[in-house]
Amino acid sequence: MRSLAITLLLFFVAMPFVASADQAPQLSTARTMKAAGLVDIRTLVPHIAEDIHYAGNDNFVGRPVDGYRVAKCFLQRPAAEALARVEREMHKQNLRLMIWDCYRPARAVADFVHWAHDLTDIRTKAQHYPRLDKSVLLGDYIAPISGHSRGGTVDLTLERCDANGRHCAALDMATDFDFFDVRAHTDAPDISPAQRANRDLLLKAMARGGFHNYPMEWWHYTLEPEPTPHTIYDVIVQ
Template sequence: MRNFYSALILLLCFVACKETTSGKKEAEQHVMPSAQAVDTLLKEEKKPAPKTFRTFENLADTTFVRLADFSDGFAYDLRYATKNNFLKEKVYDCAECYTRVKTAKALLKANEEFKKSGVRIKFFDCYRPNSVQYKMWKIVPNPQYVANPKKGSIHNKGGAVDITLETLEGEELDMGTDFDFFGKRAYHDNFDLPEKVLANRKLLKETMEKHGFWSIRTEWWHYNLKAGSNDKVANFKWNCNQ
């Protein structure tokens, strides 16, 4: 009988130990994350914090601001910071898009409307310091192509932009010509163009006009803010090292 009880105790110990070991393994399997889960956690940890944008609170309408500080919804191809322009010269030290606050507000509203159609504004030029206007005039001293810096242009006032539209995936809409094409094909009143081009120009023009801008007849890309035409010509220069 003593041998029977001894064997029974040994059997119970064996079962208990097995269950404990099995339970421990099950617990470990339940608690330990998979390699995929660990990889996901690491990726989440490396993700940059969402960018915060500035607001216009306490900023005067005539203050110069950098558009990229207020939205990431625009696209840029700032040609005069490269040699890919009609001057064939780089006249900006670096590619930045600044405007007055009132111009920026109008552009943001226009861009929100464009996005409803699946497109967004792409900038070729924005505010232009008057010193840059002098550089341009020195290269091409012809008022048909470059405004005389003594008088200045609305670009020098922070109220003009040169723009096109692109899809939200980054494909430019066909406007019939490239930026700074000087010829009748770039005129707003030239209707001898493909229907698709006319529709794209119409979308650009009507939306910009709705938000306080006006165009000039000979350049489909150029828009002036009505409220910015009376501002003073400026020579504010941005910091390229920001």
């Protein structure tokens, strides 16, 4: 699997890619988080909530993804600092962020692409893409190069906590994480007023922190301007 993922990685890095200035991304030679400028969010917010799905089986490929050896959130320092500010603001309102994914190694994205090409593996269809054929996932939902690999993007939701901050429950956002469907679009028309209010609460909080939402995924936010908009990384999360 690893050799195939690296082969795919080299192929896709060579593909044209539209970045902020139509510049093809460059694959960094960094082999450590420090060399890549990536920091563990918990060094800034020690108790931030994390549920890094790609390090386990609870994700759309149904197994740990190549490149994730531990369940940790790394980001470029400016993005980590901005996210820490959002978390502290939410804490004042008895809310907290729940992080699902942050920096994503390029080999993990190649692993996604390999999975998407295997049309016989539909074990997660009911949970993640019930109304779509797997053959259409490549493109809008699974891209050959991900902004996550630049270290300025995060997938997350909001939870409401009791007055002591000890018991928290996820806000109803209408869909789960990595639900490939129009209902996951941030402005989806067929969600309830309460669900829209919850999405708007997250949207406004992240916008105040400098993060821009990807309209097809209510959970997906990128810091603007990105710290390294034309560089992707392949450092293993460990």
